Amino acid sequence: MNRYIKLVNFEVNRFFKLYIGLLIIVAISQFVSLFLVKSKYMQAANDANYASSMKATERFISSSGLLTFNQVANHLLFIGPIVICIALMMFYVFIIWYRDYFGKNTFIYRLFMLPTSRMTIYFSKATTILIMVLSLLAFQLILLPIEINVFQQIVPSELLGKMSTIDLFMNSNIFTMILPSNFMDFIFRYLIGMGLVFTLFTFILLERSYRWKGIIFGILYVIAIAGLLLIPAFIESYLFGEDFSFYPSEVFYMELGLFTIIITVSILFSKYLLKNKVSV
Amino acid sequence: MIQVKNVSKKYGRKNVLRDISFTANKGEITCLIGINGVGKSTTMKAIMGITPIDCGEILIDDKKMNHTMYENITFIPDTLTMLPSFTVGEAMQFMKDFYVNWNPERAKELLGFFRLKEDEKLGELSKGNAAKANLLFGLGLDVDYVLMDEPFSGIDMFSREQIAKVFTSHLIEDRGVIITTHEISDIEHLIDKVVLLDNGEILKEFYTEEIRLEEGKSVMDVMREVYQS
Amino acid sequence: MEFIVNNREPVYLQVVRHFKQQIAKRLLEAGQEIPSRRELAVQFNINPNTVQKAYKEMEEQGLITTERNFPSKITTDIKVLNGVRNELIMEAVNEFVDSIKVINVPVEELLTMVKQNYEQKIKEEKKGDA
């Protein structure tokens, strides 16, 4: 097995305890939200005395609607842990480098003295981020059918609006954001995500290379990248006059090209910094 | 042979290394001594290519440093380079995973020599044992050059004695060793060569036996002369 | 074998002298194997390269012989070994005479005092041993 796989494995194992912790938090919190949503709805249903007659049931449904899992999926305790996971993964982009520098032992010495190109280390860290994000997503996907099943068991069938996992992803909620149901969209979404990761890595390496000055360079770099992405919009509104506009496909291909440039530049820049500037 | 040629480095406005040059041969123990300043560790890191230098050149067996050479030269800093959550055994496995030149037999021997246990967590080791574990991870590699940063500082007398024994033993073999220290007395008669550093400059470079033979001076005498003049 | 290093004198010369003393005291006999360079470095806690240099010096002086792939041995040349004894005695006498010459003591008086002092020290040493 080559050193890249070994490093990815190593990084994944380092994250593993936190990962398991996250999974448990997500599962518990979401199951709690399930019961909360159900009991709140049932409270209203019982207040309306829905079970007294067919008519009462109908009246209640027409005023309050059926109870669907979508309502659970919008509950704070359901979305909360997902947001926490997203925030934590963003944070982990930084942690994955800084934890090697700080702390009781300076592992960065060992990492930088491995008989492997530093880009292997760089890519293994990026890969770890991607794997962890996708696996959290996968876990949610495994959890959802179970949650939906439990939910549909505990809600009286006459008040239940049935829904499948797929239906959930067709609705507008947090899931359409984190997992587009169209495969190509999914690929592009996560390509953009990785562009962000590489940009942040460059930021971190700039800081590690030039310290305080590096933070300023890093901020300038991030601004430059944001500026680069705005080029099509800039061209559209300032360069060719007010009544010029791009076709959406043109904008898309321009942005795709810019993203390729950004990822390439970020990687090459990081490579330069890792080779020539970064210090333990 | 490790050649350091006209190397300079600044941290911000501070000159950490000013045009330093020296050589360290294979089969010899070269000691970088400095009482002031931070130049010693920086020199080590510069040789290892883990800190950039502003100008100058460093050659190891006439080649510039690149990542494949970490199989041939190793650095033992004064902190542990492994995760504190690792046990000694896991750290040894890590070394085995990543280095072709890891020598498990010698690592076993070192384990016995330092009286360390494989199932001990690195984060829970005493300072002396941590230093020994650190040496273990460095010396377990079949490398030509070993760089050690302050192997004796901050640890107890008995551990110091044990570590000093490494230098006379076959564990060093014919390797080239560079060690830094600010305290020479423990190892004065163990080293071949001395490079005296002060505030990022090299004041003197000499062989210990030559200075004794030609001038009848101990290393301490020379240091007194150099630093107090 | 006790070995205390003097940091102001080349260590390899101290090693050579140590061997000469051992030979003079007959603690090392003709043809006896001596420790390897590595063993001695550990034993004396000194740099192996220094030991190497000392052995080389002793070989040049004919005190030890080394055949390829065999441990070094004390020479079997009795003349050389006796020479070592004489050399050490002469060295000590020279030093002694040099320092006593300054006080201008008559030789007869000096010899008597030396005899008395030497005999007493030997006696004390024997007592101490017992």
Added chain:
Amino acid sequence: MKRYRNLAVIAVVTTISLGTFFTKVAMSESKLPKFYLKTENGDSKYAKDLMISAGYDQSGGSGGRSLTITTDGSEYKDRNSMLSELDSDYYDLKKLDHLRKKERNFMRGKLSSSQFYIDKDYAWYADVKGGKLGGTYEHQNNHFKMYIDGLDLHNKDRFKFKLDIPEEENYSYIYVQDVQLIGKDLIVTTYQNKTDVVKDKTTNSNINVDKNELVMYRINVNQKKIVDRTVINESSNDQNTHTHTDIQNLIQDSDETVPSKFDVYKKVKLKDTVQTNGETETEELSNEVIILNLETGKEENLNLSNEQKEQLMQSNVILDKENLYFITQSDKDLSVLKYNLNNKKVEGETVLIKKVDSNNLSNYKVIDGKLYAITNSTENPGKFNKDLIVADLANGQSVFEGKIEVKKSKGDPSKALKKLQIYDFKVK
């Protein structure tokens, strides 16, 4: 290999989980029922270019999926895909899509088919832009400008210019409704919204009163300037009687880009009544059709007797080429009266179209002298037909009868039809 267990488990579980998800999505797409427009009677050529937009409501509040249905089949819109939007045809008119392929640069940023004028020699487009960055508008001072873009379809000459709009600072919103070319003059009709702040006497507080205007600009293409500006009609808003008038521009029903010598407006007088539950109910008091001859710039009267006018008050008015159709719905059928704008008179007799069940009528249009009507029955249990009838307005005879059928579905076809909601149809 135990050391690689975590990574291996994560990798395998993730791949399987995501793989299953995307397969399931693909499978659920294929599980959606496929509809098509089936010809039951008559000539299918009338329905060939018809595109029916509809919504399919899935079970369990998961929202509807929009789809288009043709005689060949149906196509669901991929709602979450940004990529699927890229290469789709923008326009509801086939000829605009063709033009886009041929004249890519000219068609840039031109999105609304009603703002086009296309004849055999020229294509023109007018647009009004203004407001703040980010698409918000103030009550006043929005700095509206009119952008005119023309293309000679033969020698590819471009006529592109920008015009200042008189009094634009008073309007909160302006948009182009119709573009016509009469000789060398471009007639651009805009819908303009003005917000007046009026002090309410009783409460002494400021209230915003919206006022809508239809404004016709006559633009000389050679001089590149506005030669005439006419406010055709203002909506009025009477706070005291709670009545207000609306002006609706009747544009060509099937194709807004075709040349027309006439602009036809319908002025509707409405009365708002606030009901006890707080909701406002609007009731139509009267309406009036106004015809504007673009060549002369004069208003023309409908050449109808007062009796006819009174009768046609309840009708829908549809403009198709130079004919106005007054369509009156009754319980069982539709009656259609044709008025020729060129000849300024009613042509032929009132035609009755009996086949159309106007109780369930969801939409009808006049296209090339034919009435296209589609019914959308969802109420009637057991029968959820979506029938399409094309009738010749010359004689009231149906030339095509058809209905939407389910092509492929696992469940009951009538269940699928029940969940289908027809929105609109177009001739591509």
